Amino acid sequence: MSTTRRTILIASGATLATPNIAPAQEAPGVTATEIRIGSTNSLSGPASAYSVISTCLTAMFRRLNDEGGVAGRRINFTVYDDAYSPPRTLEQTRRLVEQDRVAFLFNQLGTPTNNAVHRYVNQRRVPHLFLATGADKWANPREFPWTIGWQPSYRVEAQIYAKHILETRPNARIALLYQNDDFGRDYLNGVRDVLGPRFDSMVRTATNEATDPTVDSQIVQLQASGADVLVCGVIPRFAAQAIRRVHEIGWRPMMFMTNVSVSVGAVMEPAGKERGVGLITSDYRKDQSDPAWANDPGMNEWRGFMQRFVPGGDLTDNNFTYGYGVGTTMIQVLRQCGNDFSRENVMRQAANIAPMDVATLLPGIKVQTQPNNFNVIRQMQLQRWDGSGWVRFGNVIEGANV
């Protein structure tokens, strides 16, 4: 029953699409009036918190189309749900590439999910651009020239923390709390990269599962290890719990928090603003609820966009500032393409972005690529919570030379 109904849907879709596949155009997914871009995200399932990134990107392309599109072409942005399941990501990606015939793929969500399509897109030579994941494997232009990430990797972030610890407290005893998945493991790897053989003597670890109700037990356990530094690689809910618990039990370690979980609205306020004083993170984005950016032109641009194009959006959700940054990068690449939207040229332009500022990124932090360097954002800056906002300190740190 469902099959026939589906076939009909597909058939009708195909007839509608036919006039658009103009024979004059060679590039797949590109016609005289349209560029088709595909993506997958977790619109349902446990990771659906990130689905707002797609909402944001869709709105950005709508704004672009309202302004006349790129080179006279409208952007047709299709996002399919993969429920964060790798086999389904492959299915949906193949649907985008083979059935919908998109020009390229943009900002697919998740590490395991992108893993499932990594080889497929590179074999097919489909640009696989600016992925929504902080794994460090995407910057490998030699082996996977069609895949490129965007945000600084979690591993580099953890390396920055470990460096900072060694500089300020060379004899630190480090406690590491990380989520038992690819995201959390990168913090383990990053700290290990820097400490090397000293890791085992200096570090005590505890993990949590995304399904755990609280991390109270882990915090108590880590405190009992006698550590004076705590590094956390956990998602926002557990970050808020950890900050609160550490404060409540009177533990006063030098505490580092992954920049995934430092939003004022989603973490610091729920945890209690005064409880997080002294917390350190390193970020590349401006936090929208930080009063320091209340009159910032870049953030005002973002706020104006949100007001007009995502009126119901949660303004404290930093997925929207992330989305705005990655969307800006994508639009820059499209503009750079001139009139040639072939896959080869899109990839070439994506690999040749001259250093540029983005409205929602911290001052001094650039988006850039070179053909032999696919680390799009390489810089971060340490910042400390002072009870009401994030205060940046030290220089902008270049990820590659930490």
Added chain:
Amino acid sequence: MDGFAHQLIAGIATGGIYASVALALVMIYQATHHVNFAQGEMATLSTFIALTMIQAGLPYWVAFFATLVVSFIIGALVERILMRPVQNAPVLTHVGVFIGMLLIISNATGWVFGHTTKAFPTPFQSDGLLFGGLVSAHELGSTAVTLAVLILVYLFFAHTSLGLAMRAAAYNPRSARLVGIRVGWMLALGWGLAAAIGSVAGMMVAPAVFLDPNMMLGILLYAFAGALLGGIDNPAGAVGGGFAVGVLENLAGAYVVGTELKLTVALVIIIGVLVVRPSGLFGRVVFSRV
């Protein structure tokens, strides 16, 4: 030793979370002989409703009781609208409907209320921890609330004719109908009460774990395990089971296998206990008639 005490207390606090949800499961089981897999999602929805009322300016306790009423109505409506049409279907079909409900409620909650982690207020405020830094006022308060609900549930089933009628309707609908019990309404009432108890659990859990649409996803499994461990037909047993699961899991994680396998080990132990005592530690052994 100090660390051990802390772990124990942390386990009891987490166990309290499981216990409160386990009570809702006992309620629905007593009333319908089913375990509603969407119970956790319904509780999360109730908690979001409560938060909306609080943000609209209602005092905490007004919002609390209003949420109880709203949740009761939602629960009863779910029974009337969603369960009634499959009343006579096989039990596995019911599970299918529960799964459908779970999908709908969890997706809809995220869609309507957003996915950002939110703080939920607690009526039991304190600065720092009590008793030498062992527990927070909220943990004490919410445990007291769970115990109060437990006593109410116990009194309801053991000492009211309505409770008896409800158990009869679940245990043997045909005979119950013959003695004049309106089985249909008993089911709706059971669903309503379970939803109301679930909403209490949600409102007590949310301040501790923070509120987001997936808040109950992991908790439900533990609560289910706790309820079965203690005995699903025994409210006190289920609460005890919930606490036991919390303590067991934390101690296993901290001292035995490390945090990476604590869930697995806790479950293995629970299943081991159940194999020895298939009706749970405090459950009634049921003999079947041939």
Added chain:
Amino acid sequence: MKPLLIAAGLALALLPIWALESFHLFQLTLAVIMALAVLGLNIVTGYNGQISLGHGAFFAVGAYATAIPMSLLDWSFWATLPVSAIVCGVVGWGVGFPALRLGGLYLALTTFALAVAVPQILKHKAVEAWTGGVQGLFLLKPEAPAWLALSPDQYMYLVALLVAGLCYLLTANLLRGRIGRAMMAVRDNPTAAEAMGMDLASLKTRTFAVSAIITGMAGSLSAAVVEFVAPDSFTFILSISLFVGMVVGGVGSILGSVFGGLFVLFVPNLAEAISRSAPGVIYGAILILFLFILPDGVAGLVRRFTTKKRIIPGRETS
């Protein structure tokens, strides 16, 4: 009449190889795999009355039993199938033991716990060298022999169809025979079955083993088709999907399992086509409506049109 039906069925199953383009063939391959996994679940839950909410675990075991030798030891796909069957059989047999003592909800919890625990176990550092930990394992799908002149997608569909077809045939034979009748007797009235001299313990554990093997075969196929395995591919949601497939297809029905596989693969796409913002709501609603209309699944509908009256599993216990 019957050979004709079989021939028609075979033709219908083979037709897509040439009729469908790559992507749809790939989707259909996934549906065949899901149908096979649902069949495995149906054996233990539908025919033997032991509820399982954790068959995704066996699917995962099968997938890794194929992925590990293929990825690390360069085995051919076919050589991994017997290994996968043995591993899944042993694991299933082991899980069957608690099932001897536990019925209904308790078994549901046990199996569900298994589904939740499996990803955690796969990630553990003790087995990380084999399973690839959180990063998972990559492998290459088997290549079509040159004389077949088929594209990789066409060949993979054929492979899936072949393995699934064999499993379906074997299952149908098993269920039609003495063992199948014994399984159903245990489901419908365990006490009477035991009084008749049946060895309940060995029957139940073996049923679990067979069921795990079938679902594990589906896992093996899935690893080869997707060319990637990771713990995140096998969360408890997979187990729930299989369960849904069984219920909508019809509990205790072989053909129903085929429909179940199609349902769990294609209906989420349909739901998504209706609403991008809340596909889960639409999927859940379709599922519930479907169960309102066909509380006994598609197989129940078919049964209504056939005169043979059969006892529908689960009726008695509700």
